[in-house]
Amino acid sequence: MTTAAAAFRALHHGRAADDPLVLPGPWDAASARAFAEAGFRALATPSAGVSASLGYADGTAPPGEMFAAVARIVRAVRADGVLVTADLEDGYGLAPRELVERLLETGAVGCNLEDSERGSGRLTDPQEQADRLAAVRAAAGDAVVVNARVDTFLRGDTALGPALERGRLYAAAGADCVYPILAPAGLLDPLAEGTGLPVNAMARDGGPSPQELGRLGAARVTFGGGLFRRTLAGVADMAADLRNGLPPAAL
Structure with missing residues (x-):
């Protein structure tokens, strides 16, 4: 596992x-297979897409079901050597170990x-979050690549300073990567330089x-739940065709 994490870390x-x-x-598992067969060597599960596929709103899937879904995705692509990183939201209140x-x-x-609390959306105190990340790093050693999400932009703060403060604290705590979700593209390079x-x-x-x-400064690009929503839109179009007695375009 450590070797696989090192390989994934090196890709950044x-x-x-x-x-x-x-x-x-x-x-x-099926969507994971499709991406693996297209040649992608690593995948990143989105909590929103996984939750929706399980019948839950974003942020409400029980952790047991989320971990089980991640395990199925990993199993589907393991034989091809595809690496998987998982969106674990705020950690579900679990102790770091x-x-x-x-x-x-x-x-x-x-x-x-x-660094937003699941359910309330409240931003966690940055030092509290850094301490939690440090505890996760201590528990994981080098066996987990930690992507520390910074939610200041998501919560409406468009300034560089608060995001950079959090990013620096998370870097010092042992994060491998920072994820300033919804950051303006022009701030990606300053965030990379600053952290x-x-x-x-x-x-x-x-x-x-x-x-x-x-x-513009990103070393890693993900899609949130966007790919799932795009796929679901296609399913909705097919359903409408079927309901209207038309042959579905996908067939």
Whole structure:
């Protein structure tokens, strides 16, 4: 497991500016297989997509079901050597050692941990979050690649300073990567410079492409629940065709 985590960690470094690490977000075993067969060597599960596939609103899936879903995704692509990192939201209130143990049991090599409280959305105190990340790092050693999400932009603060403060604290706590979700593209490079860590950016419809995000400072690009929503829109179109007596375009 440590070797796999080291391999995944290495994928974040030494990349050309227009070649960030692109991590599609599978929500179940079948979508994971599709991404693996397309040639992606690593995947990042989105909590929103996985939750929806399990019949829950984002942020409400029971942790046991989330870990089980991650394990199925890992199992679906393990034989191909595809690495998986998992979105674990705020850690579900689990003690750091239990969180790490349950993650490693799934076979995943990394995780996202966000600094908003699940349910309330309240931003966690930055030092409190840094202490928690440090405890996760101590429990995991080098067996988990920790992507520390910074939610200041998501919560409406558009300034660089608060996000940078949090990013620096999380870097000092042992995070491998910072994820300032919804950060303006022009702030990706200052965040990378200021934290000294690879920065994860989220690609969105109508926004910069993954390659453009790389040139703007992102070392890693994910998609949140966007790929799931795009797929579900196709299912909705097919359902409408069927309801109207038309042959579904996908057949």
